Amino acid sequence: MDSLNAIRKSFDQLVTMTDDDWFYFREKLHQTRFKRTDIITRFGQIENRLYFLTRGIVRHIVNTTSIETTSDFAFPGQFFSSYSSFISRRPSIYEIRPVTSEVDCYYLGYDSLQDVYLNTQCGEKIGRLAAEQQFQKKSSREVFLLTLNPREKYLQLLEEQPHLIQQIPLKHLASYLGITPETLSRIRSSIS
Amino acid sequence: MDSLNAIRKSFDQLVTMTDDDWFYFREKLHQTRFKRTDIITRFGQIENRLYFLTRGIVRHIVNTTSIETTSDFAFPGQFFSSYSSFISRRPSIYEIRPVTSEVDCYYLGYDSLQDVYLNTQCGEKIGRLAAEQQFQKKSSREVFLLTLNPREKYLQLLEEQPHLIQQIPLKHLASYLGITPETLSRIRSSIS
DNA sequence: ATCCAATTTTGCCTTGAATCAAATTTAAAG
DNA sequence: CTTTAAATTTGATTCAAGGCAAAATTGGAT
Incomplete structure (x- = not known):
């Protein structure tokens, strides 16, 4: 399947991954699809999934009482999640919704990811590099918004x-x- | 030494660390001191150190042509670095300078940290959790600045x-x- | 293809924050 | 302690972006 290859590929860009590690990881992936009106992640919910987007666009919405503020978009080939909730296990301050009429993803549950961290060679390293990437993204955005x-x-x-x-x-x-x-x-x- | 304990302590909050791992890490730390007029990290320089602040306050300044914009502060007991430069090995878009007249720190060189990642059990995990923390910090700041x-x-x-x-x-x-x-x-x- | 709702554009007016400038206070250096 | 520069406050003015409302356009649903 082609979009699984895309996931493998994005890992290979980060780290040299053995086939064993990859098989272990792949087994834990699930597939799902959303329609435009679906809410992928709700405010206040503890995010349990790390998604990999294969089709469509999604956006992250900040929970403000007044106007909907968009904090991020994700495109095919990218991971997304209410990441701060996912890693902290605290209620999400973001809502995630489709921008396009159809959204296809793979996802990995929180517990599955912890298993990957424990039971693969490169899990922790991928996790670190991914977190570092996310950090850099927000870091540029801080400068963008400030200046x-x-x-x-x-x-x-x-x-x-x-x-x-x-x-x-x-x-x-x-x-x-x-x-x-x-x-x-x-x-x-x-x-x- | 007390501030070394503070470093160990901040690791222990993240992960269970063996004494072996700690000793390996500790050997690689250096100490240094800055005066108010010193520039800790310069624009355009590739950041080679991850600092742990033991005394004083520092600030991170964004490289804009016009006015100095502050993107972050660090206080005693915290790590600091031009982190995006440190992890990407690209020129720093931040300058780091003391806010107080004296600043004392420990630091770890980039290569030393890579050694820690390779040669300790918990290195990668600490690195991941630290990066996740940094991400969360910037993430809240994004909402703050946006809304x-x-x-x-x-x-x-x-x-x-x-x-x-x-x-x-x-x-x-x-x-x-x-x-x-x-x-x-x-x-x-x-x-x- | 048509209709309806949502989105985008346009015009007008308001306002909050920036700018500029001067006065006052604070704190660093000798 | 005194001097002097830097930081903060205060006032007056300007201006960019927001708010509101209406018109125009777009795009989805039937």
């Missing part, structure tokens, strides 16, 4: 994540940038 | 990190919150 004004944010997004602009509704992009849809619309029209 | 206005930022800081307010100059606090010193001064006077 740029709306126009600069949009220009940087345009340069560094053009695929995002092509496929995500403007209102979600706006909330991801921490600005209003109106402002983003104006910036966009003032450029192209 | 709060200046006043709300200050109130949350007051509640969750009061030690920070007591010991850091206002202008650095302001840049950490992504607002101007004038605005922070006004918010502060409107409250207490």
Whole structure:
């Protein structure tokens, strides 16, 4: 199956993995599918799954009383999860929902992952490298949010994540940038 | 030595560590001291050290052409480093400088840490848990920066990190919150 | 293909925070 | 202790982005 290969591949980019380790891991994967209106992970729920996205797009929504704020998107070939809840075992402050009408994923349960950490050679190392990657992502975003004004944010997004602009509704992009849809619309029209 | 105990202690909070592992680790630690005007890590430099702070306060500064923006502070008992540079081996986009007149630390070189990963039982696990912690920290900060206005930022800081307010100059606090010193001064006077 | 709801755009007005500048306070250095 | 520079406060003004409302467009569902 091709998307299993994609998972293996993303591991191979991190570490040299034996076939034994891979088989041990693969056995624990499950497959699932979501529709646009489904809620993949709910606010307050303790995240029990680490997903690998094979089709569609999902977004992470911050639990604020007022307006929906998007903290992240995931695309095919990427892992996603309410990661802070998953690793801390505390209630999720994020909700995860599909952006596209159909979303296909593999996932690994929390306990399965702990088994992988205990029973494979490279488990811990993959876990460390993955966490380091996630850290770096949030770290760049911190600089992004701290130092740029709306126009600069949009220009940087345009340069560094053009695929995002092509496929995500403007209102979600706006909330991801921490600005209003109106402002983003104006910036966009003032450029192209 | 007491501050070595503090390091051991912070490891013990993460994982059960054998004395053998600890001795292996401890041998690789070095001690150093900085004065207020020193630059601990420079922009563009590849970070080669992971520090453990035993005395004083340091701050992480983002490399923007215009104004100095503070992305993080570290206090005694905490690790610090230009972590994204340290793990990616790419030039640092942060500068690290003392906030206090004297800063004492232990540090571990990059290669030493790789040795620890290879040659101890719990090294990888500590590395993973530490990276997960760093991730969570940046993750909360993302929500903080995305969803709060200046006043709300200050109130949350007051509640969750009061030690920070007591010991850091206002202008650095302001840049950490992504607002101007004038605005922070006004918010502060409107409250207490 | 048509309809309806959701999304995006546009215009107008408001406002919160930035900017600029000066006065005051604090603290570092000799 | 005194000096002097740096940090903070305060005031006046500006401006960028937000808020609101209505029009236009898009896209999904039937």
